Amino acid sequence: MVDKKLSGAGLRGQSAGETALCTVGKSGSGLTYRGYDVSDLADNTTFEEVAYLLFNGELPNQGQLDEYKVMLRNQRDLPDGLKDVLKLIPKDAHPMDVMRTGCSFLGNIEPETDFSHQNQAANRLLAAFPAIMCYWYRFTHEGVEIDCTTDEDSLGGHFLALLHGKTPSEQHRKVMDVSLILYAEHEFNASTFTARVCASTLSDMFSCVTGAIGSLRGPLHGGANEAAMDMIQKFSSPADAKVQMAGMLERKEKIMGFGHAIYSESDPRNAIIKAWSEKLAQENGDTSLYDISVACEEFMWDSKKLFCNADFFHASAYHFMGIPTKLFTPIFVCSRLTGWAAHVMEQRSNNRIIRPSADYVGPEPRKVSPINQR
Ligand SMILES: CC(=O)SCCNC(=O)CCNC(=O)[C@H](O)C(C)(C)COP(=O)(O)OP(=O)(O)OC[C@H]1O[C@@H](n2cnc3c(N)ncnc32)[C@H](O)[C@@H]1OP(=O)(O)O
Numbered sequence: 001m002v003d004k005k006l007s008g009a010g011l012r013g014q015s016a017g018e019t020a021l022c023t024v025g026k027s028g029s030g031l032t033y034r035g036y037d038v039s040d041l042a043d044n045t046t047f048e049e050v051a052y053l054l055f056n057g058e059l060p061n062q063g064q065l066d067e068y069k070v071m072l073r074n075q076r077d078l079p080d081g082l083k084d085v086l087k088l089i090p091k092d093a094h095p096m097d098v099m100r101t102g103c104s105f106l107g108n109i110e111p112e113t114d115f116s117h118q119n120q121a122a123n124r125l126l127a128a129f130p131a132i133m134c135y136w137y138r139f140t141h142e143g144v145e146i147d148c149t150t151d152e153d154s155l156g157g158h159f160l161a162l163l164h165g166k167t168p169s170e171q172h173r174k175v176m177d178v179s180l181i182l183y184a185e186h187e188f189n190a191s192t193f194t195a196r197v198c199a200s201t202l203s204d205m206f207s208c209v210t211g212a213i214g215s216l217r218g219p220l221h222g223g224a225n226e227a228a229m230d231m232i233q234k235f236s237s238p239a240d241a242k243v244q245m246a247g248m249l250e251r252k253e254k255i256m257g258f259g260h261a262i263y264s265e266s267d268p269r270n271a272i273i274k275a276w277s278e279k280l281a282q283e284n285g286d287t288s289l290y291d292i293s294v295a296c297e298e299f300m301w302d303s304k305k306l307f308c309n310a311d312f313f314h315a316s317a318y319h320f321m322g323i324p325t326k327l328f329t330p331i332f333v334c335s336r337l338t339g340w341a342a343h344v345m346e347q348r349s350n351n352r353i354i355r356p357s358a359d360y361v362g363p364e365p366r367k368v369s370p371i372n373q374r
């Protein structure tokens with residue numbers, strides 16, 4: 001992995017603080033969480049272990065993990081007041097707005113009253129997010145008031161069971177778990193930086209996470225997985241994908257799911273989710289969407305030297321598991337909550353309010369003229 005030459009607008013290349021949580025795009029290792037390579041974590045741990053690692057600094061032993069999972073399981077259900085609020089949100093609302101409201105409302109009825117409760121607040125959100133998404137989705141789209149508890153061992157399996165109303169396959173549980181690990185943490189990305197800025201004012205955990213959800217929603221960040229899905233579904237074949245993408249580039253359109261602010265040659269998460277997407281395509285007995293995705297990847301590299309970021313093959317992988325496109329970015333929320341909350345805790349542990357300066361480019365000083373002379 002080569003360090004990208006960083007310059008220009010968007011604070012690119014400027015250090016905005018220290019973190020012990022994550023490295024992104026450092027030579028020799030693409031992505032690490034507290035020193036562990038993300039591929040090692042994806043192969044050898046579960047999402048709950050990664051959440052524990054991010055919140056507590058070390059991977060849990062078996063006893064700690066068992067205790068942690070029981071604690072999360074006991075908090076998966078939603079209070080009636082929150083269910084009532086979710087039922088009021090219309091079917092055509094953006095599910096990221098649902099997540100934002102769900103998070104914010106929970107902060108009203110179960111507030112983080114002081115920072116000694118920060119872990120409880122983070123774990124409550126971690127346990128409740130799958131139900132916030134699925135309760136609203138199934139009520140508004142299917143007219144069902146679901147039971148927000150399941151017997152599923154993992155949060156990934158729990159989400160799939162809530163969404164589909166049936167026990168997920170072992171392979172689908174595994175893919176969800178890997179996906180949640182891949183999306184968990186990514187240093188000072190836009191949404192995490194939002195959370196840290198909010199934390200630096202000594203605000204509460206729910207406000208920090210609510211703000212971060214708003215930043216993740218945009219198509220230049222987390223929203224790219226949905227935009228990528230919308231795009232690949234329009235292509236009828238690999239050859240058609242290449243022709244249509246050439247047109248998009250000619251029209252100077254951004255191709256969602258490609259490029260990255262920090263990585264220069266590849267996003268280490270891509271190979272991992274791409275391999276799972278291929279397995280799911282084979283399991284489904286129809287590889288056409290996967291083949292189209294591979295054609296997109298080849299075309300973008302050959303024509304622009306742009307590579308798939310974490311979002312691109314997540315689109316087909318989620319689609320193969322029967323997940324509606326509009327829920328792709330909310331799943332990202334369920335995972336990235338761990339990174340956001342860990343950064344909030346880190347910011348609080350050595351805080352100074354984040355308040356950069358701006359280069360002024362406006363008019364020279366001038367006097368207000370009376371309104372009838374303007
Ligand atoms: C999990 C995540 O959040 S990963 C990111 C998800 N976002 C997307 O997939 C959206 C599509 N990608 C992009 O918009 C960008 O690549 C970003 C926002 C991720 C990074 O933006 P930047 O750091 O400004 O990109 P970068 O400096 O590498 O851009 C270099 C050039 O490549 C172009 N470029 C970068 N990505 C793309 C793309 N996906 N499609 C077309 N052109 C692109 C830029 O327009 C720029 O061209 P220019 O010099 O003519 O203006």
Ligand SMILES: O=C([O-])CC(=O)C(=O)O
Pocket residue numbers: 024183185186188189190221261262309310
């Ligand atoms: O780091 C970034 O800018 C975006 C990203 O890939 C992420 O947040 O996962």
